[in-house]
Amino acid sequence: MKNLLALNWKMNKTPSEAQAWAQELAAGLTTGEAQLAVMAPAIMLPALATNLPAGVAFGGQDVSAHESGAYTGEISAAMLADVGARYAVVGHSERREYHGETDATVAAKARQAQAHGLTPIVCVGEGLDVREKGEHVPYTLAQLEGSLEGVGPDVVVAYEPVWAIGTGKTATADDAEELALAIREALTVRYGSDADRIQVLYGGSVKPDNIASICAKPNVNGALVGGASLKVADVIGMNDALK
Template identity: 45%
Template sequence: MRTPLIAGNWKMNGSLALVDSFARAFAERGIPATVEAALMLPAPYLYAARQAFAELPVALGGQTLYHQTSGAFTGEVSASMLGDCGARYVLVGHSERRELFGEDDAEVLARVKAALAAELTPVLCVGETLEERDAGRTEAVVLGQLAAVFDALAADERSRVVVAYEPVWAIGTGRTATPEQAQQVHAALRAHLATYDPTLAEGLRLLYGGSMKAANAAELLAQPDIDGGLVGGASLQVDDFLAICQSAG
């Protein structure tokens, strides 16, 4: 049985005050024992969150990392630095990183490998643009992004990755893939994973990451191949985020 994972991605938002308010809310209201919750925070807030969430069942994650372990790379953050600040997860290949910062499949693979080497769990993001969907290329694009990483990993490395399907056309737009559309892509992802190993396909968690919110979470999470959510805007509202966690329970 795959444990649902609800991961909130604050993107370049938030504050120390918001970290504290989330910690208070988690302490007061709790999270279902059958659900894993994680917050992917801007790097400057990770250490404060590590302290604030020290007694809470909430994992922390970074939003990106550089593939080198150290060196003259001003402004970058390494996997070990994220780990020192309490991160267990790290996003890799988010569509905003691919589009705005030019991260191609080779760079995404290097970052996944760096995360795994530092004992972090990479959350590999894959997804198609509206133009690619309209051209009927959704599965070709999404499975291509998955294969670019998984073909280059050893079997034990593949099992340590989480995959998040995030249709680019549904991120921050208010548009959401229907549960049926999301399930179709998740099923294709799981079928491709089975070509590596049926056990891998059965155990690996697949998250949906396109404008999941409290109002639609239950219907999306009810799909057989959706194992959680990568939540954007709704993860900045503690009531909404906790409601999504409850929907996954």
């Protein structure tokens, strides 16, 4: 299974900067072992669609739980699909914390994404208080269970320990593998043999100098990358590290 690098720009860049970034990537990217996908604000997706190098996908950082209607400011799965998006991130820790998204909301968004041919990247993970109590595995698996209610196996799961996002702290490769294995086992219970093709990503202060050791673990199939996704040189460095 190929590693997936899901590059989450968060609320950074303008459409013109996104175009320049994509063109720089096209000029410098060589064939690697990883799949690349850019998760950008919806306003930038048309620029990415016309400027990303062949083989690099893109997707939305969020998607509405609703098909359409009076939901001002939301972006539907049909809209994302229409501009060529392949993925939609759902349940990112920042959405859960700042917007009060529950597991049920995340599952509804994932179902909408799948209904329009998008692959949801379902995010789960614990805060520092849960980690320090040693409850990170059952906490994360409970989050996963609720976030996959009614969701089919065409999904990506991203484990993001909240305490390691943008803090400079990074879970060890063994920490990542512990949760990736637990997630894989839970996916097998839910989906049977279909779980074998589900990519499980690690997210949290991933950089060119640590990505190879993390992705070398048997149940880690790539990374959800935040800060290091903003510079093309770092993206190329991560891609090259996985050759």
